[in-house]
Amino acid sequence: MRWRRTLRHVVIFWNVLAPFAAITLVLGSYTWLGLAVVVVGHAMWLTSTMIPSCQWCGEVVTSLAQARGDGDSAGAEGQDKEVWLTIDDGPHPEDTPHLLDLLDAHQAKATFFFIGAHAKKHRKLVRQVIKRGHEVANHTMNHPQYWFWAYGPGAADREMDECQKVLGDVADVTPRWFRAPAGFKNPIVQRHAEKTGMRVVGWSARGRDGVVTDKEQVLQRLYSEIRPGGIILMHEGRVADNGGRLAPQVLGALLEWLGKNGYRCVVP
Numbered sequence: 686m687r688w689r690r691t692l693r694h695v696v697i698f699w700n701v702l703a704p705f706a707a708i709t710l711v712l713g714s715y716t717w718l719g720l721a722v723v724v725v726g727h728a729m730w731l732t733s734t735m736i737p738s739c740q741w742c743g744e745v746v747t748s749l750a751q752a753r754g755d756g757d758s759a760g761a762e763g764q765d766k767e768v769w770l771t772i773d774d775g776p777h778p779e780d781t782p783h784l785l786d787l788l789d790a791h792q793a794k795a796t797f798f799f800i801g802a803h804a805k806k807h808r809k810l811v812r813q814v815i816k817r818g819h820e821v822a823n824h825t826m827n828h829p830q831y832w833f834w835a836y837g838p839g840a841a842d843r844e845m846d847e848c849q850k851v852l853g854d855v856a857d858v859t860p861r862w863f864r865a866p867a868g869f870k871n872p873i874v875q876r877h878a879e880k881t882g883m884r885v886v887g888w889s890a891r892g893r894d895g896v897v898t899d900k901e902q903v904l905q906r907l908y909s910e911i912r913p914g915g916i917i918l919m920h921e922g923r924v925a926d927n928g929g930r931l932a933p934q935v936l937g938a939l940l941e942w943l944g945k946n947g948y949r950c951v952v953p
């Protein structure tokens with residue numbers, strides 16, 4: 686949407702020019718005005734970056750309908766009971782094969798947001814995912830989760846481009862979806878995603894399995910947030926409280942629950 690691009694340009698230029706404007710204002714004895722210019726710029730930048738579903742500076746897909754281009758809103762009532770299952774942080778040799786078997790057993794499809802460095806190490810798993818009818822997507826090359834929000838054009842572009850290249854080389858695909866580590870996508874990231882033909886994807890239901898390792902806690906939170914047309918977020922690569930692998934345990938129970946409640950897992 687054009688207004689988002691315009692607002693993004695405003696936010697980027699505001700933050701580039703703010704320090705010069707502030708110095709000029711402070712030297713002219715307009716100290717408070719100078720501070721206000723900087724604070725407003727930072728507030729706009731950080732809100733857009735740190736709230737994963739904030740779409741001020743670029744689109745963030747948060748529903749199946751939006752992914753399909755049927756509108757911007759989250760899963761409206763009366764929609765088919767479909768959900769988009771998205772799984773981050775793989776491929777992982779101890780999780781991905783089990784996840785694939787579970788998905789097959791329930792005739793469910795998913796999108797795997799892969800980390801480029803992991804994909805490079807586990808090429809066979811990437812090809813397996815595609816062969817079995819799922820989609821792979823871009824989740825950066827190295828998953829710099831603590832600092833990606835603060836990355837400037839050079840570093841952010843590299844993280845996205847290198848992952849895209851690895852997935853292209855390994856599986857001959859051009860991913861069309863991008864998800865930032867922890868969902869923190871600054872205006873620079875959104876600009877680069879648009880430029881390279883990727884759409885930024887968020888979520889509408891998550892069990893916090895990136896930090897919570899209790900399977901039941903993860904599942905209860907997911908169940909309370911799942912709605913028709915929603916996007917479910919899961920993670921690979923974690924060990925559960927009970928010592929087993931978290932993702933296969935969660936996915937097994939989740940697919941049972943979705944089936945019982947009349948949901949189908951589809952890829953847009």
Ligand SMILES: [Zn+2]
Pocket residue numbers: 773774824828865866867
């Ligand atoms: Zn991640």
